[in-house]
Amino acid sequence: MPELPEVETTRRGIEPHVLHRRVQGLTLRRADLRWPFPETLQQLVGERITAVERRAKYLLLHTRRGAALLHLGMSGSLRIVDTALPPRLHDHVDIVLDDGRALRFNDPRRFGALLWQAAGEVHPLLQALGPEPLGPGFSGEHLFALSRGKRSTVKVFLMDQAVVVGVGNIYAAESLFRAGIDPRREAGRVSRVRYGGLADAVRDILAHAITRGGTTLRDFLNPQGEPGYFEQELQVYGREGLPCRVCGTTLRHVTLGQRATVWCPRCQR
């Protein structure tokens, strides 16, 4: 479900409700999601949440002793609920707060994660990540430098979280369309100038999608239960066989890196 804009929308949605609250308890209705919940996660209980951070597609609930590290996987979502509200199917975890409410983690496919990062440490999962696309470390020059000699396609390259974080299947397709680059093109054979355009496209599209509350295709809702509105602005994702909104050419489909890819054969070269 969530790429960077949806995770950031989730972060903004929960922050006012969990920041400065004390964690009163942890309800684990199963032993694992993608990985087992670690024993160390119990350190969260009794601590006050001092910051709610997003890094890549991870969320971190910081406390004095460390941080709860969450990933929503493909189908995860967070809601703020009254503790008395009975859990629904796939409501696997409650982080119970000191105001009678809880942060409730639902994840049907269970590709998500809930782990613990000790204070002063960086969790191994966060160590090999590339720069934030909306931060200062991301640029066309960065993409150009990392792509030299790369034989994989530019779309697979752009979705590599070691290159730049947060860009998943939707926003990779949309960014390449905006930049006019054929997603099948070899990453090492895209020019410096065109990577400049691609970096601009990634930044603009992600920032704009955040203002729209993310993309809701089937089930993404923010913590208040509202959908995102960027879906209405998608140019290529999910539009295989439909006319390009710019030139009218029928959009084509190809599978790259085992992911559905749609592009305009006229606008993207």
Added chain:
DNA sequence: CATCGGACCTGTTAGC
């Protein structure tokens, strides 16, 4: 090393 494919799961939808 870089690259590729499989694996992890359930729910929804397209197709017969």
Added chain:
DNA sequence: TGCTAACAGGTCCGAT
């Protein structure tokens, strides 16, 4: 209407 197969927003890990 019912059954089955394909596909879905992610990403780790092992094989090549």
